[in-house]
Amino acid sequence: MKISFQHINKWFGKVHANNDINFTIPSGTIQGILGENGAGKSTLMKVLTGFYQADSGEIFLDDKAVTISSPEDAVMMGIGMLHQDPLDFPPMKVIDNFLLGTRGGLFPNRKQVEKDITRLSQEFDFQINPDSFVETLTVGERQQLEILRLLWLGVKVLILDEPTTGISANQKEKLFATLLKLASQGLTVIFVSHKLEEVEQLCSRVAVFRQGQLVGEVMPPYDTDQFVYMMFGKSVEVADKSTFRSEVPYIKLENISLEDYRLRLRDINLEINCGEVIGLAGMEGSGQRLFLRMLTGLMRPVGGSILYGGHNFTGRTYPVFQKAGVAYLPAARLEEGLIPGMTLTEHFILSEEHHELFVNQKSAIDLTEDRIREFYIKGTPASQIEQLSGGNQQRALLALLRNKLRLILMEHPTRGLDIESAIWIWSKMKERCKDCTSIVFTSSDLDEIIQYSDRILVFFGGLVSKPIDADTTTVDELGQLIGGKGW
Numbered sequence: 001m002k003i004s005f006q007h008i009n010k011w012f013g014k015v016h017a018n019n020d021i022n023f024t025i026p027s028g029t030i031q032g033i034l035g036e037n038g039a040g041k042s043t044l045m046k047v048l049t050g051f052y053q054a055d056s057g058e059i060f061l062d063d064k065a066v067t068i069s070s071p072e073d074a075v076m077m078g079i080g081m082l083h084q085d086p087l088d089f090p091p092m093k094v095i096d097n098f099l100l101g102t103r104g105g106l107f108p109n110r111k112q113v114e115k116d117i118t119r120l121s122q123e124f125d126f127q128i129n130p131d132s133f134v135e136t137l138t139v140g141e142r143q144q145l146e147i148l149r150l151l152w153l154g155v156k157v158l159i160l161d162e163p164t165t166g167i168s169a170n171q172k173e174k175l176f177a178t179l180l181k182l183a184s185q186g187l188t189v190i191f192v193s194h195k196l197e198e199v200e201q202l203c204s205r206v207a208v209f210r211q212g213q214l215v216g217e218v219m220p221p222y223d224t225d226q227f228v229y230m231m232f233g234k235s236v237e238v239a240d241k242s243t244f245r246s247e248v249p250y251i252k253l254e255n256i257s258l259e260d261y262r263l264r265l266r267d268i269n270l271e272i273n274c275g276e277v278i279g280l281a282g283m284e285g286s287g288q289r290l291f292l293r294m295l296t297g298l299m300r301p302v303g304g305s306i307l308y309g310g311h312n313f314t315g316r317t318y319p320v321f322q323k324a325g326v327a328y329l330p331a332a333r334l335e336e337g338l339i340p341g342m343t344l345t346e347h348f349i350l351s352e353e354h355h356e357l358f359v360n361q362k363s364a365i366d367l368t369e370d371r372i373r374e375f376y377i378k379g380t381p382a383s384q385i386e387q388l389s390g391g392n393q394q395r396a397l398l399a400l401l402r403n404k405l406r407l408i409l410m411e412h413p414t415r416g417l418d419i420e421s422a423i424w425i426w427s428k429m430k431e432r433c434k435d436c437t438s439i440v441f442t443s444s445d446l447d448e449i450i451q452y453s454d455r456i457l458v459f460f461g462g463l464v465s466k467p468i469d470a471d472t473t474t475v476d477e478l479g480q481l482i483g484g485k486g487w
């Protein structure tokens with residue numbers, strides 16, 4: 001299906017999120033969309049899928065002017081979107097999630113749907129079991145589920161808003177191959193991403209946005225520097241690799257064993273030094289999350305002990321860890337980290353340790369304004385958290401971290417951040433390392449893991465590697481281990 005945007009304008013209060021957008025996406029293409037955080041990418045996609053109505057302008061599908069008044073409407077017209085933060089999954093099984101999407105008409109046959117899900121899962125090499133509960137799926141698996149569901153609903157346009165975080169390199173390859181196949185069959189794919197190399201690898205054309213406007217369209221061969229320049233109006237460089245690790249171990253894990261209903265990790269021994277950054281690599285669901293949650297007290301080990309600064313913390317609860325200076329930034333920012341419906345100011349009030357600090361609303365707003373400035377959040381103290389763009393939500397999450405911390409645990413810390421912001425956030429984190437804060441983080445981006453870690457642990461099917469020195473390993477080597485080779 002061919003899509004044409006004509007003079008699309010969308011305002012949110014004073015923010016001109018889409019400023020006179022004109023461009024056409026031919027059918028059978030994979031259209032890349034690039035742009036800094038808050039550039040208006042998601043807004044345009046939400047206008048196309050009926051979540052928002054444009055204030056002015058028109059959309060044409062196969063040269064016919066259309067009015068798309070709701071997401072259901074969009075799906076009926078063949079347009080499906082995979083959202084940046086897959087939310088709102090009620091406590092139900094995968095199969096019921098599929099059945100829910102079919103409205104009216106013939107009552108779908110449960111057995112048939114089950115078969116369809118299994119077939120689609122196999123085609124993409126996703127491991128989605130129709131009978132598992134959606135709430136037990138990881139962020140990555142939920143994204144997979146959404147892709148399958150939209151394809152199953154028969155969409156002709158598939159919009160993916162930053163889809164590749166949380167899925168393994170292997171699954172990403174399969175996903176890309178499938179997107180290419182779908183495009184060759186005439187499906188239109190719109191791929192919104194901050195990962196330039198993915199866009200370059202996958203997309204047959206790219207539109208670049210900045211501050212609500214379409215800066216330009218680019219066809220292959222691509223030039224990465226040109227993209228960066230178009231996105232930011234300047235070039236951006238990665239800082240040199242820095243380390244602030246001391247030889248003083250702060251955290252000691254002795255013979256830790258962890259278990260949940262599908263994984264067992266055995267006998268993990270590790271010392272984390274002051275100021276050290278440990279990167280956790282592995283396919284989603286290989287135990288990294290268990291490991292992080294154990295370090296926060298959210299998950300009790302079934303064996304072994306955890307020592308923080310020489311004190312035994314084994315079996316202690318999350319609040320005790322928090323008091324000791326441990327902070328946890330989960331991947332599902334709108335489910336576990338931030339609270340939809342609450343303003344930025346309200347978040348800062350809640351996150352402050354000493355609530356009496358805020359004798360009045362004004363000091364809360366002042367602090368919020370400071371943090372907005374410090375973290376360059378595009379928003380106001382009164383902005384509700386879900387009104388911020390994805391990257392700005394991530395900045396807010398980081399801005400909520402208390403000043404003094406001993407250990408920061410992060411899942412996909414730069415997920416959804418544009419390149420410049422990702423570099424900036426890490427510089428902020430590394431500053432904390434100077435004060436002896438240690439960091440343990442997961443990322444599906446191996447370049448990020450190698451660039452910012454001192455040592456790396458690889459997780460694979462219940463195994464945890466010995467710590468690997470980040471200076472002497474390569475993306476290829478890690479990729480092999482993640483895929484189960486070389487153990």
Ligand SMILES: Nc1ncnc2c1ncn2[C@@H]1O[C@H](COP(=O)(O)OP(=O)(O)OP(=O)(O)O)[C@@H](O)[C@H]1O
Nearest residue numbers: 012017037038039040041042043387388389390391
């Ligand atoms: N519902 C809303 N209410 C108020 N402002 C909004 C709303 N949705 C988006 N905005 C604002 O519109 C601008 C564009 O946001 P959008 O989400 O489209 O950016 P984006 O390009 O997708 O950014 P990111 O890469 O961070 O996801 C931002 O300044 C954002 O704060």
Ligand SMILES: [Mg+2]
Nearest residue numbers: 042084389390
């Ligand atoms: Mg967005």
